[in-house]
Amino acid sequence: MSLNTTPSSDRVHIGVFGRRNAGKSSVVNAVTGQNLAIVSDIKGTTTDPVYKAMELLPLGPVMIIDTPGIDDEGELGALRVKKSKQVLNKTDIAVLIIDGTAGKTREDEELITLFKQKGISYLVVYNKADQCKERPATNERNALWISAATGENIQVLKEMIAKLAPQEESKLRIVADLINPSDFVVLVVPIDKAAPKGRLILPQQQTIRDILESDATAIVVKEYELRDTLMSLGKKPKLVITDSQVFAKVSADTPKDIWLTSFSILFARYKGNLELTVKGAKAVEALNDGDTVLICEGCTHHRQCDDIGSVKLPRWMKQHTGKQLNFKFTSGTEFPDDLSQYKLIVHCGGCMLNEREMKYRLQCAVDQNIPVTNYGLLIAYMQGILKRSIEPFPDIAMSLEEE
Known part of the structure; x- marks a missing residue:
């Protein structure tokens, strides 16, 4: 990666959701001006989320995510629906595609509820306007009729998406x-x-x-x-x-x-919650024989013989605690819904995850009352230099002293 390339984790993530055959992939292709997604009349053509990093004018660097239909059926369909809902955890802007010839359905309303619950800015887009003799009026301020086939209102859609982009002015810098x-x-x-x-x-x-x-x-x-x-x-x-x-x-x-x-x-500060993860490092002292620790990496990579996450950290934790601990590992987009079996979560810096997904993972730990920390903070704590390692952040250092 060159220094002038925007990492995917720092791009605005635009998730495209909806039922099967609503035209999600066609809308993605029309918005991007490229044939990024396979289009077919067969229901369920998109079986996994499809990611594409690109420049989308007038917004700039974005990550477009085309998702499987939210109404998929059967055992495999349920897994695809789960994958689609997981995309919400990293979505900055949600675009709900509705088949204009069929109108809004229960599944569409459920998605809107999820957008609101997760605080995601969203648009409701009625596709296939070219096939509708009548276009029912909608009271939704964030709704738009388009046609992916003819290009009607595609530029308007781009401009509406751009207006929903998170403001960058207040974004924390790395250093x-x-x-x-x-x-x-x-x-x-x-x-x-x-x-x-x-x-x-x-x-x-x-x-x-x-x-x-x-x-x-x-x-x-x-x-x-x-x-x-x-x-x-x-x-x-x-x-x-x-x-x-x-x-x-x-x-x-x-x-x-x-x-x-x-x-x-x-990166614990840049992507997540530094104070939370500083406090979580101390939870290593409460581990007992037989406890299970979850070690999470935000990316997938070839693990070397002395890998930091799967080898060094477990070894150092066993040496520090003197306990017989169990370890489980996740990488990439995988993150458990149920964290109840874990006594501590240790996460990487999350450079490959966007801020929304990193904060979602931390909040899952908070909601289930599981301590969470990150690689650097836990290593600093076990080596007796945690206080020194957070001196550049006086507010955090002060809260640590007050405990």
Whole structure:
């Protein structure tokens, strides 16, 4: 990924929902001006959510999600409906496609209820206007008649979608609010077997970009180069940001008067709820023999022999607690509905998840009274440097001291 490419997690996610044969895929194709989705008169042609990252004018970078019909039937159909509803957890704007020749149905009304419950901005789009001699009037302010076949009102639909886009002005930055122009920021990036060939991982790329956009200077080193680098710099860095796997060494090599944190902790704040996950790290002390811990990754990748999530974290947790613990793992879009079997949830930084989905997962844990933390915070806690790792965030550090 180049530095000027918008990651999918930072794109506005537009979910297209509706019953089978309402014309969802046809509308997606008409809106994008491309044949992204397979179109057929056969019900249930779309069997899994289809994702497409693209530029959609006048909105900009978006992720369009075409979903299976919400009225699908049978055992497989129920699974497809579940997949469609899971898409809601990451949807910023929902577009409900209704077959104009059939009118609004119970399933459509249920979707609208779900949109409202989840606080999702939505549009109600009556498709197949070209087949309707009469178009029943609607009192809905967010409703529109279109024809994917003829292109009628497609441009109007794009403009209505753009007006519903979340406002970016108030969006938290990854690190920019912690630094000033001309500051030095040192990033510690281990290059080991788990590092991707020929590139940096997404959190590192995004953090570097945010530093550069702040007119500060990013200095990237390996963990064993940090001490000499800090000594050779003619200026004290404002901040050292490290990969969580080498937290202990980086802490030992970083003077106490320099702020220290990790990529994972920065993303816990950027995508989720830092205070919640800081408090959740302490729950490791309450684990007992036989307890089960859920370790979640937001992406799917080839696991190496000493993978951080599936190997190192379980090992470190067993060493820290002295308990015989059980571990379960999820990755990508999979996240359990029922969390009752777990005593602690440990999540990655969520760089591949958008903010809405990350906060949904955290809220699921809160609703079911399960402590939740993230990789960097738990590692910092177990290595005795949690307080230091959140010094850049005074409000969080203060709340930790008050407990």
